[in-house]
Amino acid sequence: MAERHDHAAAAREHTSSRAVARVCAPQDELPDAVRRSELPGGVRLVTEAVPGVRSVALGIWIGIGSVDETAEQAGAAHFLEHLLFKGTRRRTAAGIAEEMDAVGGELNAFTAKEHTCYYAHVLDTDVALAVDLLADVVTDAELAHTDVELERGVVLEEISMRDDDPEDLLGDLFDQTLFGEHPLGSPVIGSEESIRAMSRETLHSFWRGEYTTPRMVVAAAGNLDHAHVADLVTAALGPAADGHTDARAVPPRAATGARPARAGALGLQPDESEQAHMMLGVPGSGRHTPGRPALAVLNTALGGGLSSRLFQQVREQRGLAYQVYSSTVRYADAGALSVYAGCAPERLGEVVAVVRDVLGEVAAHGLTEAEVARAKGALRGGLVLGCEDTASRMNRLGRAELDHGRQRSLADSLTRIDAVTPDQVGTLAADLLAQPLTAAVVGPYDDVADLPASLRDL
Incomplete structure (x- = not known):
C-alpha cells in the first residue's frame, strides 16, 4: 500500500522523481498545487494536491473515443469499457472487484465521443493499488472470447435500455440529425447491428492499435505527492510504454476545418x-x-x-x-x-x-x-x-x-x-x-x- 505523503515535499518533487523522463512543465505556467510531467512512453501525468482530504481520485484518460471508430468498429470503445474489467493475465474479474471492495474504493469507466477514461476513487493510503489496478485493466486485459460473448449481451441490453429512455434516445437522435454522416452524429454506444457483428479480433485490434501510452493522460487529485505518483505510474505502465520508448505525447486533438453540422434539419x-x-x-x-x-x-x-x-x-x-x-x-x-x-x-x-x-x-x-x-x-x-x-x-x-x-x-x-x-x-x-x-x-x-x-x- 502507498504511504501518506507530506505535501511539503512538493517543492522537491522535480528532483526526487526518477520517473520524470523528459518534460516537466515550468511551474509558473501551472496553477498552484498542479504538477505536470511527461513520463516514459509519452504518458502525461497531471496531479493536484488537495489539502485536508483523505482520498485520491485517479484516472487513465485515453484520447480515443467513438469518433475514431470505423463503421466496422462502431461502439468498440464503449464495448471495451465493459470488456477490460473482465480480467487480465494477473487478475480475474472477481479478483478486480474484490480488491477494490476490500479498500472501500470505486472503480469505473466512461466513454465519450473524443476520449475514454478509466478511473478509481480510493483512500490516500491505497493509491498504489489504484494505479496498479487501472494500468493492469487498461493495458493487460485478456479479452477472452467467452467474455466478448457475455458482454455483447450486456451491451445489447444497454442499447435496449437507451431505447426505452426517451430522453437518452433523443440525445442520440439530435446528434444524428445535427451532424449527419460525420462521426459526431453516431451514438457512442454503437448500434444493435454493429455490436452483434463485432468480432473479438476487431475489438482487440482497436484496443491494441489505439490505447497506446502516447495517447494516455494520468490525472490525479487529492492527498498525494506528485513524485510518488509518477514513480507508481512509470512502474505500472512500464511494459506498455516499452513499445513507445522514443514516442512523444500525442498533442490535443486539432480542428480539421470540417463543418459537420447541418442547420435546419x-x-x-x-x-x-x-x-x-x-x-x-x-x-x-x-x-x-x-x-x-x-x-x-x-x-x-x-x-x-x-x-x-x-x-x-x-x-x-x-x-x-x-x-x-x-x-x-x-x-x-x-x-x-x-x-x-x-x-x-x-x-x-x-x-x-x-x-x-x-x-x-x-x-x-x-x-x-x-x-x-x-x-x-x-x-x-x-x-x-x-x-x-x-x-x-x-x-x-x-x-x-x-x-x-x-x-x-x-x-x-x-x-x-x-x-x-x-x-x-x-x-x-x-x-x-x-x-x-x-x-x-x-x-x-x-x-x-x-x-x-x-x-x-x-
Whole structure:
C-alpha cells in the first residue's frame, strides 16, 4: 500500500522523481498545487494536491473515443469499457472487484465521443493499488472470447435500455440529425447491428492499435505527492510504454476545418411514450475557437437555472412542461447549443413556439445586464462548488490536458467569467441563434407530417 505523503515535499518533487523522463512543465505556467510531467512512453501525468482530504481520485484518460471508430468498429470503445474489467493475465474479474471492495474504493469507466477514461476513487493510503489496478485493466486485459460473448449481451441490453429512455434516445437522435454522416452524429454506444457483428479480433485490434501510452493522460487529485505518483505510474505502465520508448505525447486533438453540422434539419423517432420529448438547437464553434465564457453565460441565462428565460417562460408562466433546459457541447471541429423540453404531446406546438420566440428575442436584443450578472454568479458558484471534491478536480485535469494541453487555474477561470460583458453575449447570440434551428423529437408521432406546424416550419 502507498504511504501518506507530506505535501511539503512538493517543492522537491522535480528532483526526487526518477520517473520524470523528459518534460516537466515550468511551474509558473501551472496553477498552484498542479504538477505536470511527461513520463516514459509519452504518458502525461497531471496531479493536484488537495489539502485536508483523505482520498485520491485517479484516472487513465485515453484520447480515443467513438469518433475514431470505423463503421466496422462502431461502439468498440464503449464495448471495451465493459470488456477490460473482465480480467487480465494477473487478475480475474472477481479478483478486480474484490480488491477494490476490500479498500472501500470505486472503480469505473466512461466513454465519450473524443476520449475514454478509466478511473478509481480510493483512500490516500491505497493509491498504489489504484494505479496498479487501472494500468493492469487498461493495458493487460485478456479479452477472452467467452467474455466478448457475455458482454455483447450486456451491451445489447444497454442499447435496449437507451431505447426505452426517451430522453437518452433523443440525445442520440439530435446528434444524428445535427451532424449527419460525420462521426459526431453516431451514438457512442454503437448500434444493435454493429455490436452483434463485432468480432473479438476487431475489438482487440482497436484496443491494441489505439490505447497506446502516447495517447494516455494520468490525472490525479487529492492527498498525494506528485513524485510518488509518477514513480507508481512509470512502474505500472512500464511494459506498455516499452513499445513507445522514443514516442512523444500525442498533442490535443486539432480542428480539421470540417463543418459537420447541418442547420435546419428535422429528425423524428416514433415512440409510444406518454410525453413528447423535443430538442431544438443550432450548430456552434469547436472548442479551439475563442468565446467559451460568453457562450457559458448565454447558455446559463437561456436555460441553466430556475431564473433562466426558458424556465420562466415555458414552465413558470405557462406551465407547459415540467422540465426545460439548455446545454452546450464543444468538440474539436464543432459544437452545439440545444434546448430540451418534455411535455404532453398536445402541447408540443406551443412549447416549440415559445422556445423559438425566446431564442429569437435573445438573438435580436441580447440579454439584460441583470441576466448577465445572474448568469455569471451562477457560473462562478457552480465552478467553485464543482471543485469541492477530488473526483471533479481529477476530471477537470484530465479533460484540460487532453483537450487543450494546458491547465487553467480556478482563479483564472473565474476572472474570464467576470470579464464577460452584455455586449459580448449579445454579439454571440445574434450570430449563433439567428441560424436555422435543427430539431429532434421522440414521441407518439408516426410521421413528420403529424408534428405541429411550429416544428415542420423551422
